[in-house]
Amino acid sequence: MKKRLIALLVCLVMVMMPMLAACGGGGGGGEEAPAADEGGVKVGLITLHDENSTYDLNFINAFKDSMANLGISEENYMIKTNIPEGQECYDTAADLVDAGCNIIFADSFGHEAYMIQAAKEFPDVQFCHATGTKAHTENLPNYHNAFAAIYEGRYLAGVAAGMKLNEIKEAGKLKGDAPKMGYVGAFTYAEVVSGYTSFYLGAKSVCPDVVMDVTFTGSWYDETAEKEGANKLIQGGCDLISQHADSMGAPTACEEAGIPDVSYNGSTKSAAPNTYIISSRINWSPYYEFAVNAVKNGEEIPADWTGTIDTGSVELTELNEDVAAEGTAAKLDEVKAGLADGSIHVFDCNAISVEGKPLESYQADVDDMGDYAPDTEVVSDGYFHESEFRSAPYFDLNIDGINLLDTNFG
Amino acid sequence: MDKQKKEPLIHITKRKMISKKQEWAIRLGSIVIALIVCAIVTTITTHLNPIAVYASMWEGSFGTERKIWALLKELSILLMISVALAPSFKMKFWNLGGGGQTMAGVLATAACMITLADKMPSGAIMFVSFVSALCAGALWAFIPAFCKAKWNTNETLFTLMMNYVATQLVAYYIIIWESPKGSGKIGIINPNTEAGWLPVIAGKQYLLVVISAIIVTIFMYIYLRYTKHGYELSVVGESQNTAKYVGINVGKVIVRTLILTGLICGFVGWLLVAGTDHTMTTTIESGRGFLGVMVAWLAHFNPIGMVLSGLLLVFMSRGAGEISTTFGLNKSFGDILTGIILFFVIGSEFFINYQIHFRKSHRKEGADV
Numbered sequence: 001m002k003k004r005l006i007a008l009l010v011c012l013v014m015v016m017m018p019m020l021a022a023c024g025g026g027g028g029g030g031e032e033a034p035a036a037d038e039g040g041v042k043v044g045l046i047t048l049h050d051e052n053s054t055y056d057l058n059f060i061n062a063f064k065d066s067m068a069n070l071g072i073s074e075e076n077y078m079i080k081t082n083i084p085e086g087q088e089c090y091d092t093a094a095d096l097v098d099a100g101c102n103i104i105f106a107d108s109f110g111h112e113a114y115m116i117q118a119a120k121e122f123p124d125v126q127f128c129h130a131t132g133t134k135a136h137t138e139n140l141p142n143y144h145n146a147f148a149a150i151y152e153g154r155y156l157a158g159v160a161a162g163m164k165l166n167e168i169k170e171a172g173k174l175k176g177d178a179p180k181m182g183y184v185g186a187f188t189y190a191e192v193v194s195g196y197t198s199f200y201l202g203a204k205s206v207c208p209d210v211v212m213d214v215t216f217t218g219s220w221y222d223e224t225a226e227k228e229g230a231n232k233l234i235q236g237g238c239d240l241i242s243q244h245a246d247s248m249g250a251p252t253a254c255e256e257a258g259i260p261d262v263s264y265n266g267s268t269k270s271a272a273p274n275t276y277i278i279s280s281r282i283n284w285s286p287y288y289e290f291a292v293n294a295v296k297n298g299e300e301i302p303a304d305w306t307g308t309i310d311t312g313s314v315e316l317t318e319l320n321e322d323v324a325a326e327g328t329a330a331k332l333d334e335v336k337a338g339l340a341d342g343s344i345h346v347f348d349c350n351a352i353s354v355e356g357k358p359l360e361s362y363q364a365d366v367d368d369m370g371d372y373a374p375d376t377e378v379v380s381d382g383y384f385h386e387s388e389f390r391s392a393p394y395f396d397l398n399i400d401g402i403n404l405l406d407t408n409f410g
Numbered sequence: 411m412d413k414q415k416k417e418p419l420i421h422i423t424k425r426k427m428i429s430k431k432q433e434w435a436i437r438l439g440s441i442v443i444a445l446i447v448c449a450i451v452t453t454i455t456t457h458l459n460p461i462a463v464y465a466s467m468w469e470g471s472f473g474t475e476r477k478i479w480a481l482l483k484e485l486s487i488l489l490m491i492s493v494a495l496a497p498s499f500k501m502k503f504w505n506l507g508g509g510g511q512t513m514a515g516v517l518a519t520a521a522c523m524i525t526l527a528d529k530m531p532s533g534a535i536m537f538v539s540f541v542s543a544l545c546a547g548a549l550w551a552f553i554p555a556f557c558k559a560k561w562n563t564n565e566t567l568f569t570l571m572m573n574y575v576a577t578q579l580v581a582y583y584i585i586i587w588e589s590p591k592g593s594g595k596i597g598i599i600n601p602n603t604e605a606g607w608l609p610v611i612a613g614k615q616y617l618l619v620v621i622s623a624i625i626v627t628i629f630m631y632i633y634l635r636y637t638k639h640g641y642e643l644s645v646v647g648e649s650q651n652t653a654k655y656v657g658i659n660v661g662k663v664i665v666r667t668l669i670l671t672g673l674i675c676g677f678v679g680w681l682l683v684a685g686t687d688h689t690m691t692t693t694i695e696s697g698r699g700f701l702g703v704m705v706a707w708l709a710h711f712n713p714i715g716m717v718l719s720g721l722l723l724v725f726m727s728r729g730a731g732e733i734s735t736t737f738g739l740n741k742s743f744g745d746i747l748t749g750i751i752l753f754f755v756i757g758s759e760f761f762i763n764y765q766i767h768f769r770k771s772h773r774k775e776g777a778d779v
Contacts, residue, residue, distance in 0.1 A: 050740060081734060082741050085595065086694065087687040091480050098474045113598040113689075187594075409585075409594075 041103060041295050043067065043077040043288075044096035046089060048108035050081035054246050054265060055220065059107040059130070062284035069285070070292055085110025093118035097125050103295045105130065105288065119143035126301060128291050130284065131191075133392045135303040137367050146287045147391035148307035151198035152339050153280030153314040155346045157262045158202020159335050160278045160319070160328050161240050164260050165207045167325040168239055175237045181212040182233025184243040184250045186220045188407040194386060194393035195244045198346050199262070200402055205351065206331070211401050213238060216408035223247040232405075234259050251276060260323055267317040277324050279317045286311045304391040310340055347384030353400045359384065364394040417769050425765050433762050440758035444751040451750065456739060463733055467744075470732020471725045481728055483616040483686060486623035487678060489720045491698050492705035493630045493713050494674035497667045499703070500634065500711045501643040503558065507569030509699025511550040511672045513576035515679020517583060518546035520690035523599045523606035523683065524587050535606035540680055547676020548669045550576060555668030559661030573699065581692050598688050608685040619681055626674060631713040633670075643667050675699075708755065726751060 045063045047056040060079060067077045078099060080092045089111045096104050097118070103126040106115050112132040119127040119140050128144045129135070135145035165179040174180075181203060185192040200212045213233055217225040226249025230241050234257050242262040243250040248271055254261035255272035263272075263279040286307055294301045307313020319329055338344035352359040363374030366389045378385050378394070386395050398404065449460035456463075471481050491508050498505035522539035530538070554568035589597050600606060611617040634640040646653045646663050653660050682694055705723060709715030730744020 050734075052740075078735055079738075080731075082731070084691070084693060084696075086689060086691055091476070094476055095474070095480075098476055110595050110597075113601065117598070 040076060041072070041292055042099070042101045043072060043292055044093075044099070044101035044104040045077070045079045046083045046092055046096070046104065046106040046111060047079065047081050048083065048085065048111070053221070056081070056107060058265060058281065059105075059284055063105070063288055066285040066288035066292070070289055072292070083111070085114075087114065089114035090117050093127070094121070097122045101125065103128065103292060105291075107131075116140065116143055126291070126295055128287075128301065130287075131392060133390060136390050141300075144291070144301045144303055144305065145391050146284075146291075146305040146307070147387060147393070148282040148284075148287075148313040149309070149387050150280065150282050150314055151194050151346050151386055151393065151395070152309050153282075153316060154195050154199040155202035155205075155339070156316055156332055156335060157242070157278050157280045158199040158204075159206055159331060160202075160324055161199070161242065161260075161262050162203035162206035162210060163325040163328050163331060164277060164323070165203065165210055165239060168260075169207075175239055179207055179210045179240075180238050181210060182230065182236065182238030182241045183212055183214045184226050184229040184233070184241070184245055185214055185216045186245045186408075187218065188216055188404075188409055190396040191393050192216075192244050193397070194395035196242075197395060197397070197399060197402065198386075199242055200399075201346060201348075201351050202335075204401065205335075211403065213403050213405055215405045217245055218408040219245070221246045223249040226250050227253045230254060231257070236405075269318065269320050273320075273322070275323060276320050278319050278328075281315050281317060282307070283313055283315050286313045306387045306391045309336060345383035347386055347395060349379065349382050349384070352384070352397075354397055356400065359397070359399075362397065364389075364396070366390055366394055419769050421767050422764050423767065425763060428762060436761050437755070437758050440754040440761075441751065444754035447754070448747045448750050451746070456737070456743070458737055463737065466733050466736045467725070467729025469736075470730075471728045473732075477728070479614065479616050481724055482620050484724045484728065485717075485720050486616070486619045487682065487686075488698050488701060488705060488724060489623050489716055490626050490674060490678045490681075491702035492709075492716045492720060493627050494671045494678070495699075495702050496630060496706045496711045496713060496716070497634060497640070497643055498671045499706055500647050501664065501667050502647040503555070503664060503668065504566040505551070505554075505569050505668065505671060506566055506703065507551065507554065507572045507699065508671075508675055508702050509695045509697065510569065510573035510576035511547045511675035512679045512682070512695045512699060513573070513580055514546035514550035514672075515543035515676030516683050516690055516694055517576070517580050517679075518542040518676070519606075519680045519683040520587075520596070520599060521583070524596075527600050527603065527605050530605075532603070532605045532607070536608065536684065539606055539684055540677075543680035543683075544673050544676045547674070547679060548672035551668040551672025551675070552665065555665045559664045577692050580690060584690060584692065587690075596690050599683070599690070600688075606684055607688060608681070616686065619685055622677070622681060626677070627713045627717065630674075634711070634713070639663075639666065704752075722751075722755070723748075 045059070047059055049056045051057045051060055063079065078096060078101065080096065083089050083092050085108055089106065093104055093115060102124070105128045107130050109131045112129050112134055115127045115129045116134065116138055119142050123142055126142050126144070128146060130146050132145040135143050161181060168174055169179055181200070183196045183199065185196055196214055203210050213236055215229045215232060217229055219225060222245070226243065226245050226247050230250040230253035233241060234253065238259070240260045240262070241250055241254050243264055246265060248268060251261050251263050251268040251272045254275045259275060260277055261272060261275045262277050265279065265281045267276065267279055269276045287305060290305070291301050316332070335344060349359045359379060361377060362379045362384065364376055364378045365374050366376040366378070376389050378389065384395060387393055452458055452460040452463050470477065472478055491512060495505055495508050519539040519542070522535055522542055526535050526538065550572055554563070554565050554572060557563040557568060558565045584596055585594065587596050588594055608618055642658050642663050645656070645658060646660055650660050683690055687694060701723060705716050705720045708719035726748040730741055730748060733739055733744055734741045
């Protein structure tokens with residue numbers, strides 16, 4: 001009997017605890033959540049993993065840099081790491097709101113639904129989600145997507161690759177008749193398709209007869225699979241390798257085989273000094289600074305924000321002069337200027353053909369409603385308008401000259 | 411002289427009797443020592459004030475109303491799985507499949523919510539998913555139980571493997587139902603119609619889960635302590651031969667008990683998908699099937715005790731998350747602290763069951779550590 005009484009008591013305590021807290025919270029909540037300094041902002045960041053993942057590290061570093069640049073002290077920003085793409089993301093976002101944040105960023109594609117849920121509940125707080133696709137259809141004034149025109153960076157990296165191929169060709173060291181590149185991708189998603197196509201078009205702009213083989217690993221980070229993929233491509237006669245996956249698998253495979261390599265998300269020169277040429281990466285600092293400043297000044301953040309070379313969001317890492325062809329640096333500057341002033345378009349229709357036919361019109365699935373139905377004409381003025389109708393990439397055409405060895409939708 | 415040489419420095423004897431008071435003194439003592447060790451480790455490795463770190467952990471669990479609710483939700487889910495596993499373990503049926511049985515319920519619920527979304531009213535979906543989740547959980551537990559009863563298969567391996575089967579099935583159906591296509595994720599199920607979502611009681615999103623946990627816990631307490639079924643399964647656990655001798659059908663008790671375990675795990679799966687998360691991922695169960703075993707063991711299969719041991723584990727894990735934010739420490743540091751505390755808590759069981767005698771003093775009271 002006594003035990004039963006204790007049981008009942010414990011249960012009662014369990015029920016009463018939150019209610020008591022609720023009562024206490026009424027008064028305490030106000031003091032608990034000061035909205036930073038007067039006129040200031042408090043900023044939150046939600047990341048999928050922690051700094052051990054290169055993908056999240058890129059966000060965390062950019063976030064810390066921009067907080068330093070904006071003069072936001074450590075008490076006024078919070079980073080929540082290891083937040084899964086589930087209900088925890090909503091709980092964490094709500095937690096950050098409780099802590100007084102007035103702008104919250106998240107870094108992983110799967111966080112989107114939960115960020116939207118939080119945005120609906122807290123209309124006074126700005127929610128900014130990187131890589132998402134739904135902001136332009138959700139019509140929430142406080143929910144925003146952002147991405148970067150990384151295809152411009154890849155195009156430039158492709159130019160460097162094309163020049164290297166020309167050099168190999170002139171030296172008579174091509175493995176086959178035509179210069180051939182290999183590309184290790186993660187999944188056959190638009191984001192990756194857009195990336196390897198722009199890389200290919202960059203190379204083609206200086207080396208017109210280039211072709212490319214693409215293989216997919218089915219993972220954003222799988223060192224073994226990426227290395228195997230690169231080796232498969234090298235054995236298949238590729239003269240140069242590039243990648244869109246996060247590990248060192250492809251660069252190390254290239255270094256071992258002595259094949260030039262264009263990497264991604266940071267220089268791999270230290271690990272591959274004899275083969276690394278250049279790499280492109282997204283720098284998120286400009287977006288963080290832009291969005292936080294907008295909140296500070298009471299300005300609106302657009303539903304979709306696409307960073308470019310101009311905003312500093314798309315970066316090329318150091319060029320390895322030992323491996324790159326002569327004159328690469330000068331050529332890159334020239335193309336960069338062309339991209340900036342609009343005289344060069346990455347997805348220029350003159351360079352693209354699909355099944356032998358020139359690209360004249362394309363309906364892309366821009367509105368991500370789960371219907372996978374094409375809804376927007378994205379070709380006009382002689383080029384494919386990538387990342388203009390929403391920030392996340394939607395180029396998913398299979399153009400001539402690129403040969404998919406396999407596909408992997410996860 | 412000779413006599414002294416023969417006697418070892420320490421020797422250990424099994425305790426015959428120990429008072430409740432002594433038992434709890436040892437437990438509390440072990441936690442205090444664990445906290446001191448944690449403090450030393452914290453100071454040496456991070457140069458932070460350990461009191462501030464503990465305060466931050468407390469803040470992470472109880473800091474705001476929302477945090478308390480999140481803690482209660484976590485505790486409730488973990489507690490229900492532990493409570494579900496308790497009868498299996500009390501019967502000495504090593505059911506490592508709590509996770510898989512929960513995942514079976516998760517899959518059944520998600521299947522109903524997705525495929526019936528526009529064919530039935532929300533209430534009907536709720537009912538159908540409830541029944542299917544319970545059946546799926548029960549089936550997942552029934553298969554290894556039946557094989558154990560019939561052919562004496564090894565239930566440890568069997569239930570463990572069933573976890574992987576369930577997780578892979580979930581992974582398979584996530585690809586079939588993924589949205590948007592190519593993302594490898596289901597996202598929130600029926601986000602606009604909220605079809606099949608459980609109602610929010612009194613404006614508190616997690617209240618339903620908490621109430622469910624209270625009911626399940628009290629039910630299991632009564633079931634184990636005051637019913638014939640509960641008595642039978644503890645006899646089977648003590649000795650199968652005794653059970654046979656007194657006329658208990660051992661196979662029947664095993665199957666019946668495991669079905670009960672599976673039903674509760676399936677119920678938890680239903681709550682996870684229809685009640686709190688509204689999605690299905692391969693990690694939605696997040697190791698609670700294993701953690702639940704520890705919770706149940708620490709409490710000696712007493713459902714009320716599991717509230718405390720579960721609370722300790724949930725508190726530690728939420729606190730670990732908080733210190734990684736406040737002090738910029740990696741979450742692994744929180745895991746280290748959790749590991750130290752669990753080491754001492756589990757270690758204290760040794761001193762509850764055994765007594766240590768030192769050579770010289772021949773003290774009667776057990777050394778605390």
